[in-house]
Amino acid sequence: MTEKPVIEASNLSLTFQTGDGPVHALKDVDLEIGKGEFVSFIGPSGCGKTTFLRCIAALETPTAGRLTVNGMSPDEARKARSYGYVFQAAGLYPWRTIAGNVRLPLEIMGYSKEDQAARVEKVLSLVDLEGFGKKFPWQLSGGMQQRASIARALAFDAEILLMDEPFGALDEIVRDKLNEELLKLWSATNKTIGFVTHSIPEAVYLSTKIVVMSPRPGRIHEVIESTLPKGPRPLDIRDSEEFLKIAHQVREGLRAGHAYDE
Template identity: 75%
Template sequence: MSGQSPAVVSASKLGLTFQTNDGPVQALSNVDLTIGKGEFVSFIGPSGCGKTTLLRVIADLEKPTSGTILVNGISPEQAREKRAYGYVFQAAALFPWRTIERNVALPLEIIGLSQAEQAERIKRTLELVNLSGFEKKYPWQLSGGMQQRASIARALAFDADLLLMDEPFGALDEIVRDHLNEQLLDLWDRTNKTICFVTHSIPEAVYLSTRIVVMSPRPGRVTDIIESTLPRKRPLDIRETPEFLAIAARVRDGLRAGHSYED
């Protein structure tokens, strides 16, 4: 976090109430949050705590019903129109009628890049996620982990400074997940992007983040924000260190304090 450069995301008193058939549901309540450039912020909490909703508000996929939120100093809608962020969904959401390289090219076609620039960015981002050689494959010919890597490549090809990731590795097995976590950290380190990462895994949150936002449900709110003391370079075995375990314990305490497990 740096005080000088403008915050990438700044929310104050943010609230969002869904109108459902069973009456209003308060998905977010009184969220105050500032995310600085280059941070890796994880949102963790049980299902229904509004962590995905918060990410979707940042992405302008939901409109808040109270409070204010700014992305790069402008409204989320303006930021979206300016293509300020890349978004990685829970599933890869690749288009099955496009090859991997055409999938990565999709956002580039929409913003109207030249063929040469598209080709250059496809090559670079597929290398970044270790998918070189799979350009001509269709998504359904690849494993789940490779598909999710392709969808990360698609978000990276966009080349926005902010990367929003909604449980991107939730559906993958632990071995693949460890591997992708490592690659993601490496990528963050090299590109200096700001990453907002939603997860429900405590080790994943602690391993990846510079800051962990602990949330709790009914209504969805922030109960704790934990600054990580871990170094920027993190080998996988850092997860056995006492420092790591201490942070994980604090996250767990935060989740418990939010009465997340009451039912």
């Protein structure tokens, strides 16, 4: 990799002080994420995968170590609006239409009215929601709401997309479809994506790089580079030998990291 990494963490630690003593949410995390990579973070609860993503987004502040996003500190990167963040719940405002929700970041960031309208239309078609702009969130299914929230994160030109278990609350059929769409979207936009998940098949299917994490203290156990082709992958790639091999490797990594101890 000759290009400078988009996200670079070295010796990163985050310790929460609680009534029961310190909790090491992250300990000595080293990681580089290059431009255009799709990186999944997988591990059991308490392994710090969400915390790490929140550190990148400057929603948490590390207590030790170094973290840069686009060569800036995470907080500078946040102020420069370098990333879009997708949460586990769609979190659409019930008093705004779908288009109004997608427009929200654009209004805050001061885009012109015409630009706002053009962008809303563009990203709604990217996530396959053309014609739903005037609907209110409650008129849409859960999967469609989550697509709208992805459109909201894509509406402004952030190079980085951070996704915290975005499909965790959806059923598997919807999840498969959204995974496929996400891959298409990623290859069309060439964004750098950080993706937190609980699901091994999801991680393997989507990623160019899989970061296996283990708990207490939260740390990186293993980084697996995917040998699957980059770009849109057909859903049935999940039946291929190569896919199963990588999935097995992830499972072994989770086991060695004591993820199954409880």
